[in-house]
Amino acid sequence: MRDEPAPADTGGTQAVARALSLLSLVGRGGAQGLGLSQLAAASGLARPTARRLLLALGAARLVEQDRATRRYHLGPETYLLAGFAAERHGIVHHARDAMLRLARETGDTVLLTVPQDDHTLCLERIEGDFPVRTHALMRGDRKPAGVGAGALAILAALPEAEAAALLARVAPLVGDLMPDLRADLAMARERGHALNPGRIVAGSWGLGVAIRWPDGRPAGALSIAAVEHRMTPARQAELAALLHREAALIAARLADPDTERTTP
CATH class of the missing domain: 1.10.10.10 (Winged helix-like DNA-binding domain superfamily/Winged helix DNA-binding domain)
Structure with missing residues (x-):
């Protein structure tokens, strides 16, 4: 029946x-x-x-x-x-150790961003001990897809056709930022990490790497935010390597929650 x-x-x-x-x-x-x-x-x-x-x-x-x-x-x-949902949607739980390590090693602000329809949501923010910080993205902030280093890393991890369709949908929200965003997206695909060179708030830079599900889809992104003078090309390469290391560890835990935590 x-x-x-x-x-x-x-x-x-x-x-x-x-x-x-x-x-x-x-x-x-x-x-x-x-x-x-x-x-x-x-x-x-x-x-x-x-x-x-x-x-x-x-x-x-x-x-x-x-x-x-x-x-x-x-x-x-x-x-x-929220407490009941944490075990099922627990990317923050799986990412917290990695974020603490990054904040300790870099001294800068570490952010966890996840996709949410045509936007991204900042789920967590952990600050390092460097006294000068950027406050362009706070926990709970919601931004259009591609706006910010973490959001851009998520966008770059999508198939090109899907990313293009997503950009078209958020174009009215992004406005004059769109040409720069498209250029930053192309660069992120080429480099394997996303860079926001102060596009949203002058002097506030960010560098992001996607966290992937086992099927390759982006589960979210880790990013590091810092003032401009702490984002020299040489340091960008160092930060990108650290982000890739931790994103891989988080991805392993998402694929198998029983994976033992690793402390590099």
């Missing part, structure tokens, strides 16, 4: 999609939180609709409203859900 398709539920599905969009926006509001007007504007929803959905999310303990500021923050249930 064949299963019949589920009946369409346009209204309910739309409400769920809107609520999840608001939840994502609240999460990206950071420690300061976001007000109702900001959330309504960012989501494109009318204020009464946004408020009704936020009340529903609050009842589920997924969001909460600060009594003093009236701003919305993630609720305690999201913390629990």
Whole structure:
């Protein structure tokens, strides 16, 4: 007996999609939180609709409203859900040792980025002990595909046709940066690592290497961010070698989580 398709539920599905969009926006509001007007504007929803959905999310303990500021923050249930998801989507778990080693050896900021639809998301940031740091990318930041060293490394790890289609989709978000991005992408494919020579924030450079699943698809990217004078050509080569070493170790753990951790 064949299963019949589920009946369409346009209204309910739309409400769920809107609520999840608001939840994502609240999460990206950071420690300061976001007000109702900001959330309504960012989501494109009318204020009464946004408020009704936020009340529903609050009842589920997924969001909460600060009594003093009236701003919305993630609720305690999201913390629990994140913990449950960590074992399945645990690239941060597998990458943490590598990131700590890189931060210790280089003194610079180490970032872990993963693909997310037509964007990339910074999952983790670990800072080294060099006193001058770049803050162009923070944990939780979401950027269009190809924007930043880690994002560019992920893009370069895709088949050329797929990468070209992805660039075409994000072109309206990238704007005048597109010609430079295409040139940087070609260079990343040639070199095997991506370089962001201060494209987004002047003086803030980054170098990234893709982390691959066993089938070769990019699972994410490790990148090192530093101020421009710490990214000389000679040091770029040193950093790229370190990133390749650690990306390979993370890829091995993703392929076989039982792989023993290695401390180079």
